[in-house]
Amino acid sequence: MKYCLLLVVSILLSGVAWADMPGEKLFHRKCTMCHVVRGRGGAIGPDLSKVASRMSEAQLQAKIAYPKKSHPGTSMPSFATLEAGEMQVLMTYLKTLK
Numbered sequence: 001m002k003y004c005l006l007l008v009v010s011i012l013l014s015g016v017a018w019a020d021m022p023g024e025k026l027f028h029r030k031c032t033m034c035h036v037v038r039g040r041g042g043a044i045g046p047d048l049s050k051v052a053s054r055m056s057e058a059q060l061q062a063k064i065a066y067p068k069k070s071h072p073g074t075s076m077p078s079f080a081t082l083e084a085g086e087m088q089v090l091m092t093y094l095k096t097l098k
Contacts, residue, residue: 023093026086045076053098057091
């Protein structure tokens with residue numbers, strides 16, 4: 001019984017660690033006011049719950065850095081000023097959204 005409890009606790013803690021991915025934190029800070037993921041977030045931009053199944057990493061990076069190139073009328077601001085490390089952790093998170 002004690003081992004089952006330890007197993008359950010370790011599974012729950014690993015889920016918490018996954019939810020605390022740096023890219024997910026960055027996404028929540030910069031993107032959820034407009035975009036929804038898994039039913040949570042804003043409704044201004046498209047739902048990104050399965051964005052990795054629709055777009056490659058290069059497409060995602062281009063869309064984030066220069067959104068007006070592909071959609072001139074978009075209200076999405078450019079995030080070209082994100083540091084390389086921030087863009088990488090954001091890509092790591094977005095690639096999990098399949």
